[in-house]
Amino acid sequence: MIKIATYNINNINKRLPVLLRWLLESRPDIVCLQELKAEQGRFPEAAIAKAGYQALWHGQKTWNGVAILSRTEPIQELRRKLPGGRNDVQSRYLEAIVGKIVIACLYAPNGNPYPGPKFSYKLQWYKRLQAHAKTLLAHEVPVVLAGDFNIMPTELDCYKPGKYIDDALFRIEMRQVFARLQQQGWTDALRHRYPRQVIYTFWDYLRQAWERNAGLRLDHFLLSPQLRPRLRKAGVDTHVRGWEQASDHAPTWIELKA
DNA sequence: ATGCCCGGAGCGTCCGGA
Numbered sequence: 242m243i244k245i246a247t248y249n250i251n252n253i254n255k256r257l258p259v260l261l262r263w264l265l266e267s268r269p270d271i272v273c274l275q276e277l278k279a280e281q282g283r284f285p286e287a288a289i290a291k292a293g294y295q296a297l298w299h300g301q302k303t304w305n306g307v308a309i310l311s312r313t314e315p316i317q318e319l320r321r322k323l324p325g326g327r328n329d330v331q332s333r334y335l336e337a338i339v340g341k342i343v344i345a346c347l348y349a350p351n352g353n354p355y356p357g358p359k360f361s362y363k364l365q366w367y368k369r370l371q372a373h374a375k376t377l378l379a380h381e382v383p384v385v386l387a388g389d390f391n392i393m394p395t396e397l398d399c400y401k402p403g404k405y406i407d408d409a410l411f412r413i414e415m416r417q418v419f420a421r422l423q424q425q426g427w428t429d430a431l432r433h434r435y436p437r438q439v440i441y442t443f444w445d446y447l448r449q450a451w452e453r454n455a456g457l458r459l460d461h462f463l464l465s466p467q468l469r470p471r472l473r474k475a476g477v478d479t480h481v482r483g484w485e486q487a488s489d490h491a492p493t494w495i496e497l498k499a
Numbered sequence: 500a501t502g503c504c505c506g507g508a509g510c511g512t513c514c515g516g517a
Contacts, residue, residue, distance in 0.1 A: 251516085252506070276516085278507085303507060304515075351517055391517075410517060445517065446504035457517075489505085489517080 242473060243340070243497045244269045247387040247460050249490035252278040256488055257285055263481050263492055264292050270312050271339050273346035273387040277306025284308065301332040307346045314340035323369040343377065347388035352409030360409050367418045377465065378426050384465040386427065389490065391459055394419045394429065397439060398458035410457065427463035430495045434475045442477055443490045451482055460493045471498040
């Protein structure tokens with residue numbers, strides 16, 4: 242079995258003890274991290290190596306930043322930005338071959354407030370992702386798109402959908418983008434295994450969202466057709482959200498037949 | 500309708516996050 246996880250860490254240096262504790266407990270083979278919020282030179286490479294993981298990362302000062310960790314297989318970089326968007330300097334994408342699987346680690350723009358330039362940027366960013374996702378499918382190899390998509394795909398993925406109608410995470414355009422990716426051939430791994438269950442991966446720091454279980458499902462795995470038959474398990478390590486100094490997201494994972 | 504939390508930048512108070 243190959244265990245792959247995605248975790249929006251919300252500042253890798255602030256959250257380092259939580260990350261190390263979770264890595265030790267969960268022992269994923271491959272990890273996609275988002276929101277490092279660290280410059281390229283301020284990634285805690287030594288501590289992560291000590292925990293048994295190689296790392297490839299694309300940092301940025303203050304915002305964004307993505308990384309791929311691997312416990313056994315080497316990480317072979319393919320690209321560190323989406324094609325297009327010549328003026329886009331935000332670190333939101335990292336793609337590598339790990340073992341025999343293409344791992345695309347992504348951190349989609351939030352897009353709030355709607356409407357506005359940030360929402361337009363989110364739409365544009367997703368146009369680029371859709372185009373690239375299509376290219377990846379054309380190669381007919383095992384690919385995982387993993388990360389913080391900043392989209393709740395359906396009403397089931399939001400504690401109070403009515404409140405989020407005009408929110409950039411739930412706007413109809415965004416749900417359509419997610420649906421179109423699925424129409425391309427990608428499988429939403431967690432929803433595929435649990436078609437009707439309420440599953441959340443994020444709980445705001447505000448208003449005691451965690452205590453009230455006022456959650457959102459924002460972190461996803463999209464599997465290429467070559468991987469779908471290999472999916473065995475999927476889940477969210479929700480308890481990690483309750484730890485001291487936790488990120489506002491919880492680690493989300495899948496297990497694939499080797 | 501608003502602030503509620505958290506952290507960064509940088510020094511007062513704002514901004515992004517979702």
